[in-house]
Amino acid sequence: MTNPNPLGYQKGEPPQIVDLQRAYDTVGHTTGAELRMLAKYAAVTPAAIVELGTYLGRSAIALALAAKWKPVYTVDMFTDAHLYSPGGPRGGFEYHKENRDGFLANIEKAGLTIGAAETLCDVAPIHSETVKAGQQWRGEIGLLFVDADHNEEPLRADLAAWTPHVVNGGYLALHDYNDLEPGVMANAAELLASGDWERIDGVHSLAVFQRIRAAVVERPVAQATAPVEKKPARKAAKR
Numbered sequence: 001m002t003n004p005n006p007l008g009y010q011k012g013e014p015p016q017i018v019d020l021q022r023a024y025d026t027v028g029h030t031t032g033a034e035l036r037m038l039a040k041y042a043a044v045t046p047a048a049i050v051e052l053g054t055y056l057g058r059s060a061i062a063l064a065l066a067a068k069w070k071p072v073y074t075v076d077m078f079t080d081a082h083l084y085s086p087g088g089p090r091g092g093f094e095y096h097k098e099n100r101d102g103f104l105a106n107i108e109k110a111g112l113t114i115g116a117a118e119t120l121c122d123v124a125p126i127h128s129e130t131v132k133a134g135q136q137w138r139g140e141i142g143l144l145f146v147d148a149d150h151n152e153e154p155l156r157a158d159l160a161a162w163t164p165h166v167v168n169g170g171y172l173a174l175h176d177y178n179d180l181e182p183g184v185m186a187n188a189a190e191l192l193a194s195g196d197w198e199r200i201d202g203v204h205s206l207a208v209f210q211r212i213r214a215a216v217v218e219r220p221v222a223q224a225t226a227p228v229e230k231k232p233a234r235k236a237a238k239r
Contacts, residue, residue: 019065022110027102028058030147030175034206035059038145039066041171041201041208045142048073052130052158053148056099057106057123063145064112064122071115075126075133076148078103100127134161141165147175152183159187168214172197177207 023035030038038059042049043066054060054074063072078100107114107123115121126133130148144166149155166172172191176184191197191209201208 020062023058023062026058026061026106027056030059031204033203035062037203037206038062041143042066047140047142047167049143050141051145054103057103060123061110071121071124073124073126075128075130078127131157131161137165140167142167143171145173150176150181150183152186155183155187164215166211168211170211172209174207176205178205
């Protein structure tokens with residue numbers, strides 16, 4: 001029997017939540033309840049929304065529908081590095097090679113606009129390695145959704161590059177937070193141990209953390225220069 005309410009909508013919720021059905025209709029690995037939780041935090045954050053690992057756009061669509069007036073930045077190489085489609089090896093999925101085309105088609109099908117960063121659009125794809133993009137990022141982030149490489153060291157590098165940009169009170173969502181992904185669990189434990197984050201929400205394999213202590217961003221210190229000593233003006237010789 002088909003579930004008549006796959007997203008778990010609650011009676012009386014805002015009408016825009018129903019639009020998440022367009023995300024649910026897109027191929028992906030986030031469950032309906034996870035999409036709904038991502039949309040919940042995307043709707044309330046005033047700062048930028050960034051997604052690491054976008055696959056075919058399922059979660060990006062949910063984020064963009066909830067974000068409304070601000071774009072969702074999706075960072076992915078759009079290769080076959082960690083993106084799957086039904087029918088293959090890991091967990092019943094095989095690698096895709098033309099993910100970018102599928103992603104763009106799904107965003108358009110959902111009625112959303114695609115554009116470059118700093119333009120008026122719903123989704124702004126960044127074709128880059130996640131760590132490199134994080135090192136080049138400028139600006140504050142209100143919600144960071146991480147669903148890229150789940151191995152311990154690559155994920156640690158992603159978090160080191162991106163989490164300093166998350167504002168105090170902002171959110172970090174980690175996907176595949178379960179015992180099947182020890183790399184995710186290890187990094188989550190480090191976040192909590194740092195005292196900078198606390199876990200505030202979660203559903204299925206999605207865990208949401210909130211920054212409770214502002215990040216210390218190191219900036220180059222301007223080198224002090226000695227004051228220039230002014231020499232007294234020479235008086236003109238009397239004739």
